[in-house]
Structures are given as structure tokens and as C-alpha cells.
Amino acid sequence: MRKIEHIGIAVNSLDISNGVFEKLFGAPAYKTEEVASEGVKTSFFMNGPNKIELLEATNPESPIAKFLEKKGEGIHHIAFDVEDIVSEIARLKGEGFVVLNETPKKGADNKLVAFLHPKSTNGVLIELCQEIV
Numbered sequence: 001m002r003k004i005e006h007i008g009i010a011v012n013s014l015d016i017s018n019g020v021f022e023k024l025f026g027a028p029a030y031k032t033e034e035v036a037s038e039g040v041k042t043s044f045f046m047n048g049p050n051k052i053e054l055l056e057a058t059n060p061e062s063p064i065a066k067f068l069e070k071k072g073e074g075i076h077h078i079a080f081d082v083e084d085i086v087s088e089i090a091r092l093k094g095e096g097f098v099v100l101n102e103t104p105k106k107g108a109d110n111k112l113v114a115f116l117h118p119k120s121t122n123g124v125l126i127e128l129c130q131e132i133v
Contacts, residue, residue: 001080001088005111005129006044006051010067010076014043014056017073021045021054029054035108040064042108053079053108077115079127085112088128092116104130 011017014032021043022028029043039062043054055076057065067076082088085104093099098117107113107129116126 001082001128003081004050005079005081005127006053006109007075008053008055008077008079008127009074010064010071011054011056011073012068014041014054017054017056018043021052031109033108034058035106037105038062038064038107040108044109077125077127079113079129082128082130085114085128085130089114092128097121104128106132 009017018029018032025045025047027045029045031044032042034041036058039057039059041056041058045052045054055064057068059065064076089099089102089104093102098120100115100117102114104112104114107127110132111129112132113130114128116128118125
């Protein structure tokens with residue numbers, strides 16, 4: 001893992017939350033996109049070298065909808081940039097971490113992604129991200 005790629009925050013409304021974060025950072029989201037396969041719409045903000053991803057559910061069965069129902073708005077995950085996601089999944093699995101999706105899938109912001117179960121990472125959902133080139 002080379003660096004924190006972004007911090008994901010689950011929100012009830014991107015429209016409302018985008019306004020909050022625009023005021024907070026003094027700049028608008030640089031990107032908004034929908035990942036239909038995950039039932040989520042996202043906005044990305046930069047703050048210096050740091051990236052924040054806001055996530056809004058687009059259907060009631062999506063992981064974000066279930067998170068919001070159970071825990072409410074707040075930090076959903078921490079994502080780490082990796083050079084080779086397939087090798088990193090194998091390494092972490094070998095270390096005993098529970099991988100939620102052993103085959104990387106296309107995520108937001110031009111990334112391949114995989115997740116580690118929070119039960120194996122002290123209650124924090126960890127996302128692995130590799131830039132698609």
C-alpha cells in the first residue's frame with residue numbers, strides 16, 4: 001500500500017453534502033459519477049493532496065443504503081493506492097485478512113477496487129485501489 005488514496009463518506013444526499021463540502025474546502029467537486037453496479041453515485045473533492053469521496057445510494061439494496069440505514073452518515077471506508085491489486089489481494093489473503101471480492105472490479109474514478117472485511121481490520125472497511133491504465 002503506497003498511500004491513502006481517499007476517504008469515503010456515506011451521505012444521504014449528494015446535493016446537500018456537495019454544498020457542505022464546497023463550503024468546507026472552498027472549491028466544488030472535481031468529479032461526479034455513478035457506479036451502477038454498486039448502486040452508488042459519487043462526488044470527489046480535493047483538499048491539498050487528499051481526496052474525499054462522497055457516496056449516495058441509488059437503490060435501497062446497495063451497500064451504501066444498508067450502511068446508511070444501520071449507521072447513518074459518516075466515514076464509510078479508507079482507500080489505499082496499490083500498484084498491483086491482484087498481488088496485494090493475494091498477499092493480504094495470505095496474511096489472514098478477509099477479502100470481500102477476490103477479483104477486482106471497476107470502481108469510481110478510473111480505478112480497479114477490492115475490499116477487506118471490517119471484521120478483519122479492526123472495524124474499518126478497507127478499499128484497495130489501482131489506477132486503470
